[in-house]
Amino acid sequence: MRSSHIWHWRYAALASCALFLASLVAISFGPIHLPFFGAMKTLLGLPGGLHGQERTVLLDLRLPRILLAALVGAALSSSGAVYQSVFRNPLADPYLLGAASGAGLGATIALTLHPNTALTPLFAFIGGVVAVLASFFISGKFFAEPATLLLSGIAIGSFFTAIQTYVLQRHSASLRPVYSWILGELTVSNWEILRWSSFYIIIAIATLIVISKKLDGLMLSDEEAHSLGINPSRLRVIAIAAATLATATAVAAAGLIGFVGIVVPHLVRGLTRRVTNRSILTIAISGAAFLILADFGARTILSPAEVPIGIITAFIGAPFFLIVLRNRRVGG
Amino acid sequence: MIIAKDLSLIKDDRTILDSISFAIADGRWTCLVGPNGAGKTSLLRAILGNAPYEGSLAIDGIQRFGDQKINVAYVPQIPTIPQGMSVWEYVYLGRAKIDGWGRQSSKGQTIVEDILDQTNLVKLRKQHISRLSGGELQRALIARALAQEPEMILLDEPTSALDLHHQISVLDNIELLKTRGVTIISTMHDITLAAMYADDLVIMQDGQVLLTGASSEVIHSPELKRAFENRINVFTLDSGRPVVIAEKNQRT
Structure with a gap:
């Protein structure tokens, strides 16, 4: 007899431990080393904490950056897991419906208007949402056929990328900032970005966790799901809307960080040998830990220079992914 | 009891079910029999409540479309x-x-x-x-x-693509449901197997219901032969089971 759902909480607790450890490492180490206990005391508001420059580095640079990495990692990995369920496709990623190319176009327009504009996240967010809405609108038959939505997402993505390339060609001066944004950047993180992005991402992830149990029904045909008490069309819309909100916000806040949405869900499913969507909480927490570690790598590998985090996620993610894929007993 | 009255189902401007009427009794095994394209699967989906239709299709007065209260x-x-x-x-x-x-x-x-x-x-x-x-x-x-x-189970061609041994094993498993008082509605190509297991048959063709009734009556009725353009023969085995055999086209 299988023990009820203890495994679910056990894995979530394990992932939380990983997240906690990753945060401790990331807080303490970096181009500027911060004394560990001093940093902890500062964070806990105890006497004997850091002062001066060290305090500023911790509270205004490192902490918001770690929190943003956690948020973005959680957003991308949980959205990826949900997209994979909704489209019944293990290779589906959060950028599938044009969120990435739409956000890319938005960011390109913003950076073309002004290289250091604070409007980049807003433009990226709008671009991402517009692209996904366009995919919905054009697919039309989406409610009956998820594959149609997927194809229209690919078409919209190509269309937006084409416009983006054209804009870039016309304004080659903005090539560098746009390119650096495309590779993902957490360097610009601050409390302001964290404030608005956490609002949307937490709402989106909470929604995904609430509906996660029912998402298993979308792994079946619509008729089977209906017979088990689910309205598959409505559930798909809620799932995609929440996943898109999380993705668009993550992209707006931190640029395009690839691979997280595919690697983390598969990694968690492979390690836990569970495919059910109850693991979305574990996937979100693991995604947060993963991106904190990736960002830690980005900050420290070529310190004091920074490596784009997108390169790190691919570097860490790809080999892990291949190992899990090779050894996995899940899937088939 | 399922009662369909003037039930029509149109998909992409194609009439799948054309104003059909029938009744299916509770606690029995009813089999929808007919060639591909007869509308059997579409009718099952309509009974499931997952396909919009015109006319009426109700269980105890509750329309099927969108209903999830009845455990099907x-x-x-x-x-x-x-x-x-x-x-x-x-x-x-x-x-x-x-x-x-x-x-x-x-x-x-x-x-x-x-x-x-x-x-x-x-x-x-x-x-x-x-x-x-x-x-x-x-x-x-x-x-x-x-x-x-x-309360009800809908099975779409449960024995297709199975060898005879597995067909029997699956059909025996479905019979388990009948012993629990569940209403069973299945589609099947094989009219012999359908008549062997199901209590009632609904013979369908081109979106129409040609014939309904108890299996033993339907299988021996002249209307069934006419529905298959007189190209089937029905034999009765020593056990009393009917066997339907198609006649080969005679070339002249």
Whole structure:
């Protein structure tokens, strides 16, 4: 007899431990080393904490950056897991419906208007949402056929990328900032970005966790799901809307960080040998830990220079992914 | 009791069901028989409540479209296989409507264990659903439907693509449901097998219902022969079972 759902909480607790450890490492180490206990005391508001420059580095640079990495990692990995369920496709990623190319176009327009504009996240967010809405609108038959939505997402993505390339060609001066944004950047993180992005991402992830149990029904045909008490069309819309909100916000806040949405869900499913969507909480927490570690790598590998985090996620993610894929007993 | 009156189903400007009327009794096994394109699967979906229709299709006065109050299990002809899910997890999905999604109850666990035993799936419980053979998968689908403890079960061609041995095994498993008072509605190509197991037959062709009634009556009725353009012969075995054999085209 299988023990009820203890495994679910056990894995979530394990992932939380990983997240906690990753945060401790990331807080303490970096181009500027911060004394560990001093940093902890500062964070806990105890006497004997850091002062001066060290305090500023911790509270205004490192902490918001770690929190943003956690948020973005959680957003991308949980959205990826949900997209994979909704489209019944293990290779589906959060950028599938044009969120990435739409956000890319938005960011390109913003950076073309002004290289250091604070409007980049807003433009990226709008671009991402517009692209996904366009995919919905054009697919039309989406409610009956998820594959149609997927194809229209690919078409919209190509269309937006084409416009983006054209804009870039016309304004080659903005090539560098746009390119650096495309590779993902957490360097610009601050409390302001964290404030608005956490609002949307937490709402989106909470929604995904609430509906996660029912998402298993979308792994079946619509008729089977209906017979088990689910309205598959409505559930798909809620799932995609929440996943898109999380993705668009993550992209707006931190640029395009690839691979997280595919690697983390598969990694968690492979390690836990569970495919059910109850693991979305574990996937979100693991995604947060993963991106904190990736960002830690980005900050420290070529310190004091920074490596784009997108390169790190691919570097860490790809080999892990291949190992899990090779050894996995899940899937088939 | 399911009562259909002037039921029509139109998809992409094509008439799938053309103003049909019939009644299906509770607690019996009714089989929809007819060639491909007769509208059998569409009718099953309409009964499931997942396909919009014109006219009336009701169980005890409640229209089927969109209704999820009546616990109806559905076994598709070609199921969508969730990657990486074990047989146990797959069969347990059937409990979702009763226990709630993602929840497990001790009663549910006992029921699923019993069902795995009845359907000969105990040894395969940890096997991935995607790695089952055709016959095993069909048994797992029926096990999931049994776990649902449905009032009614709809089966779309449950024996297609199975050899005779597995066909009989699957049909015997479906009969398990009948002993529990579940209303069974299935589609089938093989009219002999349909008549052997089902209580009632609904003969369909081109979106129309040609003939309905008790299997023993329908199978021997002259209307059935006419429906098949007099190209079938019905024989009765010593056991009293009818066998329908198609006549080969005579070339002149």
